[in-house]
Amino acid sequence: MGKTLFEKIWESHIVVEKQNEPDLIYIDRHLVHEVTSPQAFDGLRMNNRKVRRPDLTIATMDHNVPTSDRSLPILDQTSAVQIKTLENNCKDFGIKLFDINSPNQGIVHVIGPQLGITLPGSTIVCGDSHTSTHGAFGALALGIGTSEVEHVLASQTLWLEKPKTFEVRVEGKRKNPHAVTAKDIILSIIKNIGTAGGTGTVIEYRGEGISDLSMDQRMTICNMSIEGGARAGLVAPDQKTFDYLRGREYTPKNYESLVDSWRDILKTDSDATFDKQFILDINDIAPQVSWGTNPGMTCDIDEPIPSPDKFSNGDVNQKKGAEKALEYMALESGTMIEDIKIDRVFIGSCTNARLEDLIEASKIIQGQKVAPNVSAMVVPGSQMVKKQAEEMGLDKIFLDANFEWREAGCSMCLGMNPDILSPGERCASTSNRNFEGRQGNGGRTHLVSPVMAAAAAINGHFVDVRKLDLN
């Protein structure tokens, strides 16, 4: 019987295989950042261990870094200590670091692909759940905890139980691909499968609706696999994938011969079967807006907020969850999404802060101004994205519209740096999580695409971007 892409990558990375026990899997790329690594390096020190393969390990600082003027000292002392600790650890253990002043600094999941570090068919880990982003290149990319970070640093391997396989097939064509984006596809998928729908599985996204997408868009899809509970998400590499990685700073020298070796192997065999399947038809899909406190609590832009009864489909606990979510969000069921007013707009994060996201958002705001009483910011995913955008004049478009234009980092996606919502503030955000307090204690997050966020900034409330002229 044929094999799925995931099974092929898994099997080609088994170092030790035992009956009824986890497999020891080799890790080709380890990405490290300041928040989930200090205790791992401490563990190495305590046990007198070294980093086995510094040449497969890359570090950057993204979660904690201020996105304001980088020439100023970091005011938050605990952040400053954590950033300094990463610098010291990288120095002590011989790891390449893109520090706060490096032109390659950025959100770890934005810089990996951009620098050609992410490769098809490889195994990639990082102490961050959105590592699934790299799956867009046909890599098996897993988010791990700090103990596992330490394990990979020491051994370049991990004991892993083989996940199940989950086919998410996206069929059809979007009528207006500028208005209905990859973000809307993945939010629709999560809305349907639920936030635990993918638990214990690796999703492979397939079908015309996926192969039509650019690499930036595929990354948005794979990024949010974890929001559907999946261990990882991936897309089989194709010509777009191979072209994207060609000629980047860390793309391997023997790249063309690697591409030749990948081309026929890195795909699911036609007779392979998956453990689970979900099909989404995107012919008539609408822009999505989350209304609750997890990404599954999402509806179409032209729908009213559902009642907890309707949302929960008879599940008492889910109903309670929806009631609590509406209370936290200060919303009532029946309210039309377009009638929800917002205070803040955040265009950023490893989900939606790549060049294409910024280009699409800039088209919406060109020549317009952010609504009074709304404060809006753009935080590019990496310094390189920022530079490319500035070369295109996008910074000027955003600044002219009264957006703030910031330095790269995770920023208000999780608010570990000074970029946070105040209690009660409502934000249209291109990030990935609308959990209670995620963007600031008491803050209320609505997850949307970059174009939806941009349109909300201009109008002061959500609008259906399908009604705008986007061509």
Next chain:
Amino acid sequence: MKPFQNVKSIVTPLDKVNVDTDQIIPKQFLKLIQKSGFGKFLFFNWRYDENENLKSNFVLNDSKYVGSKILVAGDNFGCGSSREHAVWALDDYGFSVIISSSFADIFFSNCFKNGLLPISLESKMVEKLLQETNIIEVDLEHQIIKTPSEEIPFEINSYKKKILLEGLDDIAQTFQFEDKISEFEEKSTVPSVL
């Protein structure tokens, strides 16, 4: 890692589904560079008001549950961020068993690295335990939860059970396969980054 001991305790009922790791330990506490001392920040936004006074309506602040070692919660516990700080906070607070109808994968894996036992039970059983007011016992060796009225069996992967019971150091285990790792590296066609 300390070996897992059987636990006798009352249960703390956290009757919520989809408890994410942002709630278990909010972001502002992830800046610390050590593993200890996270217990006081556990469920911070649910436990404390804006002036950092205890909220009387949150279950952990009910004096009945002081010293409880077993947390029972709704479906999909530990979803979201991979932050192991969530497990460090639960452990430091005093919990050593978490019972739910399902766990998010990364959280589940993180538990075993820190000597915490996550137990998945059928929803009906979790509902029952949320109401349990007596002391119960969790016996990992025999995979049984003993309440005054019944014995509830639970499943656990034999390898994970061994890790907990013996308090094994994962990395030391892996180093026994050093030759296999080197052998793999010699054959690998994936180039170095640098």
